[in-house]
Amino acid sequence: xxxxxxxxxxLLFVCLVALVLPASGAAxxxxxxxTVSATGTKWKYQTFSATTGDQITVDLDxxxxxxxxxxxxxxxxxxxxKTVTTTAKPKSISFQATSTGxxxxxxKALSGSSAFTATIATTAGSTTSGDQTFTGSLDANGxxxxxxxxxxxxxxxxxxxxxxxxxxxxxxxxxxNPAGKQVASATGAAKPKTLTYQASTSGTWKINVKAVSGxxxxxxxxxxxxxxxxxxxxxxxxxxxGQGQADMYPSGIDVDASGNLYIADTGNDQVAAYxxxxxxxxxxDVRGPKANGVFSNPRDLAYLNGKVYVADTEFxxxxxxxxxxxxxxxxxxxxxxxxxxxxxxxDASGTPIILTADDAQNTISLFKPDGxxxxxxxxxxxxxxxxxxxPRDAATNSSGDIYVADFANNxxxxxxxxxxxxxxxxxxGAAxxxxxxPYGVALDAANNVYVAxxxxxxxxxxxxxxxxIRQMGSSGTGNGQFFQxxxxxxxxxxxxxxxxxxxxxxxxxxxxxxxxxxKTYGGQGPEDGGFNEPSGAAVGSNDTYVADAVNQRIQKFTxxxxxxxxxxxxxxxxxxxxxxxxxPRDVTxxxxxxxxxxxxxxxxxxTEFNPQGNPTGKKAGKFGSGTDQxxxxxxxxxxxxxxxxxxxxxxxxxxxxxxxxxxxWTSAAGVLKGPKDLxxxxxxVYVADTxxxxxxxxxxxxxxxxxxxxxxHNPQGIAVDANGNVWVADxxxxxxxxxxxxxxxxxxxxxxxxxxxxxxxxxxxxIAGTTLYVCDMxxxxxxEYSIG
Numbered sequence: 001x002x003x004x005x006x007x008x009x010x011l012l013f014v015c016l017v018a019l020v021l022p023a024s025g026a027a028x029x030x031x032x033x034x035t036v037s038a039t040g041t042k043w044k045y046q047t048f049s050a051t052t053g054d055q056i057t058v059d060l061d062x063x064x065x066x067x068x069x070x071x072x073x074x075x076x077x078x079x080x081x082k083t084v085t086t087t088a089k090p091k092s093i094s095f096q097a098t099s100t101g102x103x104x105x106x107x108k109a110l111s112g113s114s115a116f117t118a119t120i121a122t123t124a125g126s127t128t129s130g131d132q133t134f135t136g137s138l139d140a141n142g143x144x145x146x147x148x149x150x151x152x153x154x155x156x157x158x159x160x161x162x163x164x165x166x167x168x169x170x171x172x173x174x175x176x177n178p179a180g181k182q183v184a185s186a187t188g189a190a191k192p193k194t195l196t197y198q199a200s201t202s203g204t205w206k207i208n209v210k211a212v213s214g215x216x217x218x219x220x221x222x223x224x225x226x227x228x229x230x231x232x233x234x235x236x237x238x239x240x241x242g243q244g245q246a247d248m249y250p251s252g253i254d255v256d257a258s259g260n261l262y263i264a265d266t267g268n269d270q271v272a273a274y275x276x277x278x279x280x281x282x283x284x285d286v287r288g289p290k291a292n293g294v295f296s297n298p299r300d301l302a303y304l305n306g307k308v309y310v311a312d313t314e315f316x317x318x319x320x321x322x323x324x325x326x327x328x329x330x331x332x333x334x335x336x337x338x339x340x341x342x343x344x345x346x347d348a349s350g351t352p353i354i355l356t357a358d359d360a361q362n363t364i365s366l367f368k369p370d371g372x373x374x375x376x377x378x379x380x381x382x383x384x385x386x387x388x389x390x391p392r393d394a395a396t397n398s399s400g401d402i403y404v405a406d407f408a409n410n411x412x413x414x415x416x417x418x419x420x421x422x423x424x425x426x427x428x429g430a431a432x433x434x435x436x437x438p439y440g441v442a443l444d445a446a447n448n449v450y451v452a453x454x455x456x457x458x459x460x461x462x463x464x465x466x467x468x469i470r471q472m473g474s475s476g477t478g479n480g481q482f483f484q485x486x487x488x489x490x491x492x493x494x495x496x497x498x499x500x501x502x503x504x505x506x507x508x509x510x511x512x513x514x515x516x517x518x519k520t521y522g523g524q525g526p527e528d529g530g531f532n533e534p535s536g537a538a539v540g541s542n543d544t545y546v547a548d549a550v551n552q553r554i555q556k557f558t559x560x561x562x563x564x565x566x567x568x569x570x571x572x573x574x575x576x577x578x579x580x581x582x583x584p585r586d587v588t589x590x591x592x593x594x595x596x597x598x599x600x601x602x603x604x605x606x607t608e609f610n611p612q613g614n615p616t617g618k619k620a621g622k623f624g625s626g627t628d629q630x631x632x633x634x635x636x637x638x639x640x641x642x643x644x645x646x647x648x649x650x651x652x653x654x655x656x657x658x659x660x661x662x663x664x665w666t667s668a669a670g671v672l673k674g675p676k677d678l679x680x681x682x683x684x685v686y687v688a689d690t691x692x693x694x695x696x697x698x699x700x701x702x703x704x705x706x707x708x709x710x711x712x713h714n715p716q717g718i719a720v721d722a723n724g725n726v727w728v729a730d731x732x733x734x735x736x737x738x739x740x741x742x743x744x745x746x747x748x749x750x751x752x753x754x755x756x757x758x759x760x761x762x763x764x765x766x767i768a769g770t771t772l773y774v775c776d777m778x779x780x781x782x783x784e785y786s787i788g
Contacts, residue, residue, distance in 0.1 A: 029121040037113030050097040055123040061090035067112030076101030094742035138211035155227035163192035169214025178203030185711035196744035233785035235756040244530025247522035250501035252300030264298040282326035287778040293328035304344035311342040332371030345396030348417040359390040377419040386421035397447040405438040425466035440487035457482040472515040480517030529564035536586030539768040568613035578615035592641040599636040620661040634676040646675040665703035676716040688718040709743025719765035729762040
């Protein structure tokens with residue numbers, strides 16, 4: 001019997017060895033279990049062997065959900081390789097071994113007590129060269145930067161680990177390719193730092209170590225592992241017919257003495273000039289990142305002495321163009337807060353000046369034509385004499401008196417050149433001399449005053465003292481009618497022609513001095529099935545919905561064929577108009593309720609529709625920064641019946657209960673800065689933390705921070721594939737970046753352009769199965785790629 005027992009034990013040992021020791025190149029794994037307690041035995045450790053280049057994966061779970069355990073991975077030299085100490089359960093670590101030797105896993109009870117099981121797995125890899133370690137000392141007040149060079153002979157996985165001795169210092173790590181371009185970085189306050197990058201280019205690569213604060217001695221280890229096989233996205237098709245831009249979206253206009261018309265084409269981010277007969281003379285047609293001659297949401301312009309002055313609103317500046325060619329001449333050094341109106345006038349001595357209206361600051365400012373500030377008048381907010389409320393425009397008469405379109409007070413206000421109050425006229429209404437949101441003002445040579453009475457869809461003409469003369473135009477879509485009047489311009493001479501800019505009627509109307517309709521400039525609206533700044537998508541098994549932001553609508557397509565089906569919504573902002581949309585930036589399918597929800601961005605609300613595009617009557621949110629309020633929500637995704645929203649200008653993400661139409665959690669202050677996209681996978685919310693240039697993961701149940709990673713450039717899109725890899729639209733770089741679940745860069749894809757595989761301001765991403773959808777915003781298309 002003793003002999004038989006020894007035989008059984010030997011066979012059992014052989015079987016265990018066969019389980020633990022795999023064939024070359026396969027994965028090895030071992031289980032590690034025990035019990036830890038925050039008030040007793042806090043730590044348990046397990047050692048294992050790994051070789052440089054091996055992929056180490058550790059998964060930790062525990063039985064008592066009220067406890068919280070931390071997971072720690074140590075290198076053979078005893079230093080931390082990676083830790084996970086969030087409240088999430090379970091916890092995982094993925095790390096590529098940077099050295100050969102005995103590694104160690106630690107499990108610590110952070111709170112409570114519990115039994116646990118940790119699975120440690122290593123997948124064998126191979127190296128193309130040995131480790132290289134760079135050491136030195138840095139001081140934020142002395143030698144701040146150190147550079148290390150190393151050779152990559154063939155495609156390889158580069159892993160860099162940086163650690164330093166002084167915990168009070170902060171060092172950052174950057175990787176540059178042989179062309180000198182930064183391709184990866186590890187920043188933030190954490191210590192140590194690690195980055196991984198798949199190098200496809202041979203040559204001399206460099207790491208930069210920089211002291212952000214304090215002084216320390218450091219060691220940076222560079223390891224080259226076997227290059228991963230990366231599959232580039234394959235182009236499938238383009239969604240949309242390419243005809244989504246109207247002739248014009250005129251928000252601002254002016255006219256010169258020859259009758260040439262200049263237009264601030266807000267919705268196309270352009271400026272254009274037309275001859276009196278309607279022939280286009282020139283157009284600035286470049287959309288893209290901030291640069292000279294490039295515009296973002298230009299809201300108004302002014303003509304003066306052969307130059308066009310443009311209120312480049314979203315870029316917070318004034319650009320000056322040559323009126324003959326449209327070529328850029330200069331950009332003012334002065335930076336406004338929210339410039340919305342601009343005009344040319346004169347001061348008290350007849351010297352030409354430029355006036356601007358800043359509605360957010362309640363300010364009218366006077367400038368010399370070179371951009372030198374003469375005077376800024378910040379009016380008291382109110383309705384008393386001399387008060388203003390969100391002024392939209394200002395103009396002068398021949399004596400330099402200033403007339404202001406006092407938008408929210410529904411009146412006109414006249415000031416002296418020194419901004420002493422003279423008079424005001426008008427109240428809210430639709431009768432003569434009454435106003436409903438006056439938006440623009442201009443004066444003729446006789447000092448008659450013309451007002452763009454915006455929501456009454458008419459131009460009213462007055463004497464210099466406010467006496468009513470006549471009305472031009474009316475509400476409608478016919479000749480001489482306006483759908484959304486914005487500005488007014490007046491020609492020269494004793495009987496000047498009068499022009500009205502109809503923003504959402506997509507045209508400019510011209511009238512005689514007596515109010516007789518003469519001509520329409522533009523007028524062709526966007527076609528169904530085309531886009532102007534597609535900014536969000538939701539893909540279902542049958543239907544795909546796209547947020548067509550500038551055109552103020554959602555468009556529905558057949559998922560299988562891409563065929564256009566339906567337009568949902570229209571331009572609107574009234575609380576009672578649930579089909580009304582104001583620059584909607586995203587849409588989500590809610591499978592639990594079989595509805596779609598729209599992030600109606602500039603209406604600061606969320607609106608629910610059935611799949612056929614009919615409002616259900618549910619809406620959530622209103623403008624503000626408090627509980628259950630929103631400020632320009634850019635993104636929305638579903639989690640069960642709830643929706644999770646990127647409340648962009650409030651720098652937060654919120655979970656909304658679609659039954660009670662209230663929030664159930666809000667991400668902590670300081671975690672996010674201007675997030676513009678998110679996606680929900682399981683119990684994790686992945687956020688494109690746009691202004692912090694990174695990816696942030698939140699717990700979908702509580703909103704708690706899980707982790708962050710990445711060094712990006714204004715990321716505005718994010719999606720997660722079936723392997724857990726995170727795809728990000730690195731918007732300002734016009735490319736996509738694929739990260740591993742651990743946050744290491746797998747690949748980058750794309751460049752600036754309009755060919756297949758190129759992008760111009762890519763924003764929202766969506767993944768359905770193995771298809772990646774890219775909202776290629778400034779190319780006005782949605783592209784589909786296979787990532788299977």
